[in-house]
Amino acid sequence: MTNFADRLAEAVRRKGNSLCVGIDPRWESLPKSIREQFGSASIATIACAFEVFSLRVLDLVASLVPIVKPQSAFFELCGPPGMIALQSVVRRARELGLIVILDSKRGDIASTAVAYADAAFGGLTVNGVHHTIWNADALTVNPYLGRDAVEPFIQSARLSGRGLFVLVRTSNPGSGLFQELDCGGRKLYQHVAQAVNEWNESGFGSCGLGDVGAVVGATHPAELAELRQAMPNVWFLVPGYGAQGGSARDVAAAFRLDGLGAIVNSSRGITFPFHPDEPNWEQAILDATETAIGELRFL
């Protein structure tokens, strides 16, 4: 079983870039051809449209990028059929050799965190029969509940070579309300960074990075550099590039000198660069992917 950090490093090296494509299906943004094929008569047809669009995105980008990040919220908005679509998307992405980060930002007290972690990684085993649930390579986790709420995720992830990305500094405009509070000379997000750095130390792979990563938004470039120093061996998942306003220059500080250490997510900028009426939407996705890869390769 390979350490998650090493799997991520290998995937990034193989593709020659650190781009993560966020899969955030929204009905109003889908290509008109797919909306018309399925219609919106039931939640099941909407979920089918999400699935077909997402699978097509995977086929388009699989040879180009190392990582995809389905956003659980948009699938959950289609209820149980949406969760079937999410399973299908994760399965296909892994079949295509992509690393899958399930972005669901879970967090709860220990006994409940175990259930979320098992759902994400190891699955449910009852009477010796194993049932796979989401089977993601990594999961985003919210740290607010503290140590015993994060540790079950770490333990579960390590049992099967998976990883975490703990929210440290998020990309949204209002993130400072709590994350920037000064706690004894250091901000809250710096305290969380320190905890992530410690959790990560027991999960190093041979690439020199570990399996407990950090979410650090591209919309705070100065903090990216500071956090890179504070967490030298932690993988960063960097949202906020592209549609949220972060540039390739902004994310440069997230990388280590060896060119590893950061994966840069773009969701809407890659998957919805077209008007729904655009017939050549697949080419638009390919073009947007190549453009983003070019920008990031320049770093």
Add this chain to the structure above:
Amino acid sequence: MTNFADRLAEAVRRKGNSLCVGIDPRWESLPKSIREQFGSASIATIACAFEVFSLRVLDLVASLVPIVKPQSAFFELCGPPGMIALQSVVRRARELGLIVILDSKRGDIASTAVAYADAAFGGLTVNGVHHTIWNADALTVNPYLGRDAVEPFIQSARLSGRGLFVLVRTSNPGSGLFQELDCGGRKLYQHVAQAVNEWNESGFGSCGLGDVGAVVGATHPAELAELRQAMPNVWFLVPGYGAQGGSARDVAAAFRLDGLGAIVNSSRGITFPFHPDEPNWEQAILDATETAIGELRFL
């Protein structure tokens, strides 16, 4: 449309107690008769067993308590069939006149938070057709992402007379790692309490309380009293009573002088007070419910 705080107050007054029954199905704890009826051959049969057990719990407690709280994690651990079971549980609970708090501790950047909030409350409307998803009365929300991550939940909830419970001080042993950090003379959880108090002010009902509640664990009794003062008109959801170690005396400080203001959750203590082989498990649940109500009525 009635304000959520008023709906909660009315439900508590009608039942004469503030007990919330947490619905956290776990295969290994289910009555043997239900496990044998469905078996564990597939994830669908496990989810059916969760559903049948949970519905039976609802039938048993519906005339006694005002509120139930399904824990999303345990249903998610059964994948899409588990989410069908969760829908069924929420639907039946509401039919029985119970207030349903969906405990899924969601939180994300604004555009994603809207999707989670719509899934929880208003549902998905596409081309004028409305699709109900979870349809809960209230949702637990994680505040770490800040203002613009919480506000979409507030807006969505208010559109349909629903409410939130924002994590302030959680009941788990490791909750202090970040929540107790001293931020300029006040702890992090006190800053979150201040924000909740402000968010709540624009959602008062005629009962004098508002629709943005706070999760405050029973395992920190002194802080319950302090937070009651800091958030005088905020509904508290108090976990940690019962199996997690909090006593009825510990939770007394969560209530206002008018007897309102707190709902006290018990999950395992109410729903799993029996050995799986116990044939009279339904009576055990009734007895545990009556005992908890008696303890809380004494306050």
